[in-house]
Amino acid sequence: MTERVAGVRLAPYTTLGLGGAARAFVEAGSAEEIVELVAEADRAGEPVLVLGGGSNLVVSDEGFDGLVVRVASQGVEIDGDRVTAQAGEDWDSLVERVGAEGRSGVECLSGIPGLVGSTPIQNVGAYGQDVSQTIIAVRVYDRRSGEVRDLTARECGFAYRHSAFKEELGRHVVLAVTYELAGDALSGPIAYRELAVRLGVALGDRVPLARARAAVLELRAGKGMVLDAADPDTRSAGSFFTNPILTGGQAAELELRAPGFPRWDMPDGAVKVPAAWLIENAGFPKGYRRGPARISTKHTLAMTNPEMSASTEELLDLAREVRDGVFEKFGVTLVNEPVMVGTRL
Numbered sequence: 001m002t003e004r005v006a007g008v009r010l011a012p013y014t015t016l017g018l019g020g021a022a023r024a025f026v027e028a029g030s031a032e033e034i035v036e037l038v039a040e041a042d043r044a045g046e047p048v049l050v051l052g053g054g055s056n057l058v059v060s061d062e063g064f065d066g067l068v069v070r071v072a073s074q075g076v077e078i079d080g081d082r083v084t085a086q087a088g089e090d091w092d093s094l095v096e097r098v099g100a101e102g103r104s105g106v107e108c109l110s111g112i113p114g115l116v117g118s119t120p121i122q123n124v125g126a127y128g129q130d131v132s133q134t135i136i137a138v139r140v141y142d143r144r145s146g147e148v149r150d151l152t153a154r155e156c157g158f159a160y161r162h163s164a165f166k167e168e169l170g171r172h173v174v175l176a177v178t179y180e181l182a183g184d185a186l187s188g189p190i191a192y193r194e195l196a197v198r199l200g201v202a203l204g205d206r207v208p209l210a211r212a213r214a215a216v217l218e219l220r221a222g223k224g225m226v227l228d229a230a231d232p233d234t235r236s237a238g239s240f241f242t243n244p245i246l247t248g249g250q251a252a253e254l255e256l257r258a259p260g261f262p263r264w265d266m267p268d269g270a271v272k273v274p275a276a277w278l279i280e281n282a283g284f285p286k287g288y289r290r291g292p293a294r295i296s297t298k299h300t301l302a303m304t305n306p307e308m309s310a311s312t313e314e315l316l317d318l319a320r321e322v323r324d325g326v327f328e329k330f331g332v333t334l335v336n337e338p339v340m341v342g343t344r345l
């Protein structure tokens with residue numbers, strides 16, 4: 001087992017490049033090691049932070065006063081349409097591999113940073129797909145009961161960028177995820193207008209898997225949403241705010257303040273509003289700067305640390321300014337998508 005190391009700075013382990021030191025840091029190379037390390041820390045009453053690729057984390061300047069367990073378990077098993085990957089597998093490498101093998105269902109999730117084990121946490125999604133459409137089981141270590149369990153997709157409580165794991169963050173440690181990916185040379189029906197336009201097809205059409213992946217990667221790169229050390233706009237945690245979901249009543253109120261605002265009407269009567277539209281129309285254009293922190297020059301939803309010189313608080317000051325400005329103008333409260341460690345928006 002890898003050794004515990006004291007005082008490791010967490011900034012280099014996050015895509016934002018932010019965060020102070022961990023009291024202790026250890027890398028876990030197998031599911032058994034993850035369970036052993038977490039269980040031991042729990043018995044000792046030591047706080048635990050499970051770390052994947054650090055692409056959805058905002059860690060405080062003070063760091064983490066406990067044990068950081070970095071997930072590094074590897075392995076992919078295939079049984080018919082079922083693909084089971086260990087939590088430490090790189091997500092995009094898995095997407096690329098299953099696409100090349102002619103398995104359909106996650107091609108629109110190409111280029112999303114991070115590890116397999118994190119995908120169920122916020123029900124990772126993009127361009128009309130999310131992992132709730134293909135996950136059939138999640139193997140977890142339940143820190144409350146001390147048991148390893150296989151949860152069904154239903155038990156995961158998936159919703160838009162949300163899951164039961166987020167409700168009780170930290171209780172379940174994901175050890176492996178099983179996806180059901182149909183053997184098919186074509187993508188699922190294209191469900192996202194911008195992607196359909198890029199592909200030159202109609203919504204609902206299907207295209208070869210490799211074409212879908214290439215188009216998604218192109219679109220994402222154009223928005224600074226594929227990690228690239230040479231592109232300062234990618235020093236982010238992806239979308240910082242989720243798209244607000246309003247009740248019918250709240251939507252009617254917003255209509256008074258912003259007649260004709262862009263909206264997606266949902267089957268249950270709720271209304272999803274693009275957070276990027278709210279932010280831009282509250283006076284925060286792409287590239288808007290507050291000290292060393294900046295809104296991405298390519299994507300309004302990404303708060304970035306372009307020169308890697310900001311502190312966590314400086315980045316959060318920018319995010320707070322945006323959140324408060326949107327509330328003042330539209331009466332809508334933006335909620336952060338990344339997980340906050342030792343700090344809050």
Ligand SMILES: Cc1cc2nc3c(=O)[nH]c(=O)nc-3n(C[C@H](O)[C@H](O)[C@H](O)COP(=O)(O)OP(=O)(O)OC[C@H]3O[C@@H](n4cnc5c(N)ncnc54)[C@H](O)[C@@H]3O)c2cc1C
Nearest residue numbers: 052053054055056114115117118124125126173174237238
């Ligand atoms: C440039 C960029 C683009 C992005 N685009 C998208 C996008 O299109 N769609 C999208 O949904 N997200 C996107 N994201 C966000 C991010 O990539 C995803 O949320 C990803 O799943 C996070 O994975 P990670 O391994 O980096 O998780 P981390 O950031 O390491 O962790 C995130 C949370 O999950 C917990 N966690 C991690 N591993 C485990 C585990 N094994 N068991 C239990 N808990 C665990 C952590 O404790 C933390 O609470 C983007 C991020 C960046 C930087």
